[in-house]
Amino acid sequence: xxxxxSFSQRQRLAYIDFCLMFKGAxxxxxxxxxxxxxxxxxxxxxxxYKELAPYNLIYDPREKRYFQTEDFIxxxxxxxxxxxIKLANEISDGFDAIGDIHFPVESASSLNVPxxxxxxxxxxxxxxxxxxxxxxxxxxxxxxxxxxxxxxxVDNGQRWHVRAFDRKSQSFRDFVLxxxxxxxxxxxxxxxxxxxxxxxxxxxxxxxxxxHPKNVKYPTAIELDYNMEGGVLTLSVRAAMAGYLLRRWxxxxxxxxxxxxxxxxxxxxxxxxxxxxxxxxIAPGYTVDDAIYQ
Numbered sequence: 001x002x003x004x005x006s007f008s009q010r011q012r013l014a015y016i017d018f019c020l021m022f023k024g025a026x027x028x029x030x031x032x033x034x035x036x037x038x039x040x041x042x043x044x045x046x047x048x049y050k051e052l053a054p055y056n057l058i059y060d061p062r063e064k065r066y067f068q069t070e071d072f073i074x075x076x077x078x079x080x081x082x083x084x085i086k087l088a089n090e091i092s093d094g095f096d097a098i099g100d101i102h103f104p105v106e107s108a109s110s111l112n113v114p115x116x117x118x119x120x121x122x123x124x125x126x127x128x129x130x131x132x133x134x135x136x137x138x139x140x141x142x143x144x145x146x147x148x149x150x151x152x153x154v155d156n157g158q159r160w161h162v163r164a165f166d167r168k169s170q171s172f173r174d175f176v177l178x179x180x181x182x183x184x185x186x187x188x189x190x191x192x193x194x195x196x197x198x199x200x201x202x203x204x205x206x207x208x209x210x211x212h213p214k215n216v217k218y219p220t221a222i223e224l225d226y227n228m229e230g231g232v233l234t235l236s237v238r239a240a241m242a243g244y245l246l247r248r249w250x251x252x253x254x255x256x257x258x259x260x261x262x263x264x265x266x267x268x269x270x271x272x273x274x275x276x277x278x279x280x281x282i283a284p285g286y287t288v289d290d291a292i293y294q
Contacts (some may be wrong), residue, residue, distance in 0.1 A: 001052065002075075012037070012045045013052070020057055020068040022087070024124040027065040049075070080116040084153065084160055087123060114160055119153075121183035122162055126150050131167075131186035131193070144201035147186060148175065151195035154185065154241065157248035163201060163240065165193040172198040174240070174279070197287045200240040200278045204213045207242065208270040209233040209249075213257050215264055222265055232269075243279035246286070254285035 002010060013034055019026035032042040046066065050057065055071040125132045132150060137143040148164040154174065155161075161174040195201060210232050211219035219231065226233045237245055239241050245251075251266045252259040253274070264284065268274075271286065 005048075009045065009048070011035075014015040016045065017074055017076045018078065020066070020072060021120045022083070022123045023127050025065050025067045043143060050144065059275060062164050065288065078116055080113050080119055083116065084114070084119060084155070096239045112159055112178045115181070118180050118183055121185065122150055122153065122177070122180070125146060125185055126152070127193075128185075129188060131189050133184045133186050134176050134180045135182040136175060137181075149193040150197065153177070154203070154244075155243075156244035157178040163198070165189070165198070167193075171242075172200060179253050198240070201238055203239045205239050205242060205273050205277060206270065207235040207237060207245075207268060209235065209251055209266050210269050211263050212252055212267045215260060240279065242277050243282045246283040250284060252285055253283045259285050
């Protein structure tokens with residue numbers, strides 16, 4: 001039946017499907033505003049979607065919106081990697097579910113792609129400010145049940161993480177999405193479990209990145225690569241994210257720029273800015289002593 005529907009209507013149906021899957025609910029006005037269609041056209045889209053998947057949604061007249069049911073099965077296939085990228089850029093247009101325009105651009109393959117249904121439940125929890133119950137498999141302790149209060153999904157350049165309050169350790173931590181399974185929504189979080197109380201997430205720290213003084217013969221080339229001003233790239237990043245960024249871009253974080261292999265074309269000249277930031281074990285060459293006694 002979908003093959004007989006116009007491209008524009010399939011896109012709107014895919015958007016309904018997307019919102020139900022990742023947000024858990026959708027207002028009719030969401031569709032009307034997003035695609036600038038009339039009220040009658042929007043109503044026809046919901047009627048048609050219900051014909052295609054009668055057990056996917058239910059209308060709540062008090063809240064005047066459609067909710068995902070427990071029997072929800074997506075009508076369209078949502079690609080996990082594309083969906084995460086679009087969520088990160090707040091682009092929920094339904095295109096990836098019905099076939100994007102393909103451009104001759106390639107990127108390095110991702111070795112790990114999260115389960116789309118895990119992503120959907122985590123996003124629902126974030127959007128609706130809910131805790132989740134999960135089975136999480138860690139390298140140190142294996143598989144076990146945890147209750148998390150997620151507030152953000154993070155791309156660290158290699159893997160997708162969810163930043164969440166962990167009720168087991170009573171702290172904010174990063175959890176790899178591909179290691180999460182069996183997600184279910186729980187109750188509303190307590191105040192101390194919310195994003196406003198994630199100190200490492202809220203604190204911004206300055207990074208001063210320069211061409212590596214020992215590994216780079218022609219620093220102007222690096223300055224052009226990163227659009228540096230006066231030979232310096234000045235960044236303000238979340239403390240929770242600093243380690244990921246420094247590892248991703250192979251930034252030498254030693255006090256005396258002592259990492260001498262060719263992949264290190266950048267050097268962090270203000271190591272003291274990293275004091276009290278998390279996840280710095282992965283920052284190339286960084287030690288607390290170097291930062292303190294700089």
